[in-house]
Amino acid sequence: MADIGVGLIGTGFMGKAHALAYRAAKAVLGDVPEARLELLCDTPAERARQMAGQFGFARCTDDWRSLVEDAKVDLVSITTPNRMHREMALAAIGAGKHVHCEKPMGLTLAEAEEMAEAARRAGVKTMVGYNYIKNPAFLHAQRLVRDGAIGRPVHFRGWVDEDYQADPDLPWTWRARLDEAGLGALGDLGCHLVSMAHGLMGPVESLVADMQTIHETRPLEGGAGHGKVENEDTATALVRFRGGAHGSLSTSRSAWGRKNRLGFEVHGTTGMIVFDQERMNELQIYRNEGPAGEQGFKTILTGPAHPPYGHFCPAPGHQLGINDLKVLEAGAFLRWIGGGEKSGPDFADALEFEKIIHAIATSARQGRRLVV
Amino acid sequence: MADIGVGLIGTGFMGKAHALAYRAAKAVLGDVPEARLELLCDTPAERARQMAGQFGFARCTDDWRSLVEDAKVDLVSITTPNRMHREMALAAIGAGKHVHCEKPMGLTLAEAEEMAEAARRAGVKTMVGYNYIKNPAFLHAQRLVRDGAIGRPVHFRGWVDEDYQADPDLPWTWRARLDEAGLGALGDLGCHLVSMAHGLMGPVESLVADMQTIHETRPLEGGAGHGKVENEDTATALVRFRGGAHGSLSTSRSAWGRKNRLGFEVHGTTGMIVFDQERMNELQIYRNEGPAGEQGFKTILTGPAHPPYGHFCPAPGHQLGINDLKVLEAGAFLRWIGGGEKSGPDFADALEFEKIIHAIATSARQGRRLVV
Amino acid sequence: MADIGVGLIGTGFMGKAHALAYRAAKAVLGDVPEARLELLCDTPAERARQMAGQFGFARCTDDWRSLVEDAKVDLVSITTPNRMHREMALAAIGAGKHVHCEKPMGLTLAEAEEMAEAARRAGVKTMVGYNYIKNPAFLHAQRLVRDGAIGRPVHFRGWVDEDYQADPDLPWTWRARLDEAGLGALGDLGCHLVSMAHGLMGPVESLVADMQTIHETRPLEGGAGHGKVENEDTATALVRFRGGAHGSLSTSRSAWGRKNRLGFEVHGTTGMIVFDQERMNELQIYRNEGPAGEQGFKTILTGPAHPPYGHFCPAPGHQLGINDLKVLEAGAFLRWIGGGEKSGPDFADALEFEKIIHAIATSARQGRRLVV
């Protein structure tokens, strides 16, 4: 397999995660093309230079436009703030590159639609960073649901909470602006939950929602009064899935003590499955089988019996981490680009997730049920 | 203190719980009047006779009307199916008795309102069986919230799930009928959750809800086809509290594996409190205090430092059980009747809880937000 | 069934637990004789009078000798400090009474042997307060082990920890004296663990042990220097069971945060069972069955499928408490006295448990393996 030249824009939280993931993917997975770490972009140039040295990129730049057009770059990975995704992705697509973009794709649904349409027309391959659905524990849950291990799924409860905006004294930042950050908790967190709900229950048909801005203003840096928080701290939706199940989706960025509390319950006609990302190597399942006195929730520790865990470790219960999920995402994209099977979510798939978070916001503003 | 003559109607799940509770209350609590187990009613008469012997009632009857009018009965305890509550309670109130009634008070909101109004007019004392809010762990949560241990409460999530109607093959029973059972999961379970939400967050201002009947028909006994299920298996509401907080309330009677999953999260501006009735002697609290690296959810095991736990056991972590909560409820009622302080919920208080479950059902049927 | 006259000595922690248990036993269980609360003894007389009123005893006394000889007392319940057990039990046995004695039976093994021998000769029935082995969760574990649910049991780990002597600043009390308290953690806690190990694994054949006094002195009340702590804060033993399994038993009374941490792991050739008294309504089981990817520890919530839980509540997962275990113990004794089947542990059974804690102490002092 020919190797694939990677151009990465951004060196922050997700930038580093992408760099590590592309660096490790072939060594871990074996059956994917080598990612050639070709070009790294950040500003200022010195930052790009330093991180290229650390991450092992061959070259660096502070000009993302030159990156997306670089002849040796086959795949552009976009990990910049959300407001820049659209412009960069469209440019990369325009240059015929495959695009790996962090979630959410855009600030608005219109942006995401434009990006998905551009990719479709250009025929390039895309991937969006919904890494939690790459977790072997989640994949196992999907298989169990699909195979009827809990009967017909009839109800879903999901939540995704963190506490990075819980402190009332945190200063006002761009995160609070609709035109910089777009949605609040829904965009940062809620879309991950939607990706899980969709993977387990199928598409949402309609929903009614509520949102809340807990901290309506935040102190401006420098003591110059307070700035308005324009987006939501929490959002909750009552959803109906096309398959007939009902459920709820909840998110908060102001939930003290929750660090990555992304989880769900799938209620089936013969059992239940429960997951919590804060214990991402565990899956709980209850099945109505055997005598009543022997029933209970079983805690499954993931292992080689839950592919693709075995690529990381041949022993069960030894635990994968968050960066391993990104290796699976990068590997899936490399495999697809290299001629293997598609394993999304690409822009078209991700658009379906992002429609839901925008529908939640719209429903909450309008106070009525929306058909999605 | 003079003792108080108890007349108990019903000897099933709650009937036995009331009998044990009144039998134990003074011995456990010390400062309440003795409950004189005066008269037990059930049908047939033989059942009443047998259970009176077991429970230690002085007399028995199969005629509840004679019980509510019995001169030696001061307090009538009603543990019969919900459809009988109204008639029995009104008769007991009419006879000037104090009334302890299981929840929900009535099949409909109109019934509950009629009962509350009758009790108010008659000036008798009443108590409704919302026993979970007597749990020392819950009382501690209330104290913590009230004392600002988690700052200002801004969000609430609650759930109450069981699985007694999860099996699609269970036969059709009276439980499925609106005119026999009233609401489904909301009436059996949801009202307990409302009692907790109210105790922690104060009254609900408005809500929008959805309901679902998972198993729309059930096989009739005897193989004669199927009967229609008229009430809900699940219900979920997005609520706004008068105090400004938002939240959600969820209930299901078809949640496999959940046996008494009544719990909540209270999100505050400086912390969070989490509770689960299936581990009813534990309370979890997170506080934003001390260095970041030392923060985490603390699991508090209830003990004598959480009154009234100490009446049952002087050692922490030794665990109370469900029947102990009923002792606290019966004891609170005896104390009030005996001249002590009121500790509800009486009919007026319980009416506020039951308004909410009926509002949830109405909102779900109408598909719109209701102001409560 | 004729009722059985109960004379209770002591009104403290265990005194109250016995009073509540005898008061409730028939009402809960149905098939046991009524316990007539005949006579309560404590000092001073005023305390006895007050508590007799609260608990519902017909009479009271401050003279335990008159109690054990009282004609209307059939059963003497001894809940006084350990150093008094022997004398009271021998007197009660001498008077032909059945004896319910708290654990441990005596300060020394010699005392326990004398008590067991006296009971045997007199032909009276006895019961010792090993209430944790009455837990439906424990009984279920026993059934599972006996029925081969985890194959042949091959290894055992047990622990029982509390923290009532963890604080170095606690004053010196009688608890620290060998001639008042006897053993330390072993006598208070360790013997409970032995009762469980014995019930699951059968008798111990040999052991080697170590003990430790963490806080070698404690401040005397009134600031008059320090008193010596003569007994152990922790003890651990490596045991071999007659059936061939190995294992370990650990106890500490100085384990911060542990409130009633009595638990075990039974390792079998096809599975494992795990229990923790601090979550006394749960049992965990792992079975090597089905595909590797579906295996995990199952958490069983006790319910009516785990007798005798159903006597307390017809709904699973609703939780029993510590006092319910005492009801089961008192009920078992009443049933036996009333002509029903024996359900120990009587003095002879308990002697086997107490031999082990004394063997642990002896092994630790001598530094060598002992055959029990």
Place this chain on the structure above:
Amino acid sequence: MADIGVGLIGTGFMGKAHALAYRAAKAVLGDVPEARLELLCDTPAERARQMAGQFGFARCTDDWRSLVEDAKVDLVSITTPNRMHREMALAAIGAGKHVHCEKPMGLTLAEAEEMAEAARRAGVKTMVGYNYIKNPAFLHAQRLVRDGAIGRPVHFRGWVDEDYQADPDLPWTWRARLDEAGLGALGDLGCHLVSMAHGLMGPVESLVADMQTIHETRPLEGGAGHGKVENEDTATALVRFRGGAHGSLSTSRSAWGRKNRLGFEVHGTTGMIVFDQERMNELQIYRNEGPAGEQGFKTILTGPAHPPYGHFCPAPGHQLGINDLKVLEAGAFLRWIGGGEKSGPDFADALEFEKIIHAIATSARQGRRLVV
């Protein structure tokens, strides 16, 4: 910093882990020399070739002797079966290479001593694969203990269990032979526990132990009868630490359901710390501070406040995995070789751990307490 040429022997479980770790170390940590993946050895040659391609090694060989003498190799990483460690390590040391060896160092204590002595004399740097003590959660526990967060540590309980030899029907392999595998559970697992106990409590002074071979024979492949199992399935030791604390160490390779159950309790005079590798991103701590009713075990999720977690992810609770621990180990070794501070365990440090497992085996065979 000059890069460091890595020669890796072995491509199995640990071989892959080392390859991934050296590949990632600089990219993750930043401040360590680049590991140049120079030479990979395995047999047959085709396997070496294939895995070199996957892992990204520049060259491959099937002759480990040529690897240890290769001029471009600075660091030899040994991940072969235990019986080969000694010969390979001595050869690498003889060639003046730095050596990274998996644990345990040798089959026997004599082997380990010879290796440590050779390294000392040659002045090369060494590292042994005790990766669990690189866990940020463990390092935080160490800091807490050292800083007195739980007072003086007075008692320790540790366990390390897996179930890879639990099934009686597993065929006989080299694992069962003393001269191929050396110790059983103690060598595979127990030494990890010792590394933790040592890191928290300091050196062991004396111990008394017991061992058990649960499955005394195993079926030979091909149906030719049974082979004898020469080493232990479980071992347990009662230890006394030089600092005065007591404790116990337990291990089993036949503990159904345990996949990587490596954990401990440190009992201190003012608190307790609890850890379980199966939830490797969590640490529990109880502190005797504040009112009794507010005390409880706190579950800390590791994050950037627990260095070096932040190198992997800037967000707490997002979880590290087992391979991340190996990155920390490889990085520590690279840093030291590159002129930075030592961060062991080197051969001399690891020898102290391995002395303990051999002392446990000796004590168990001799049936008496040994001073270490």
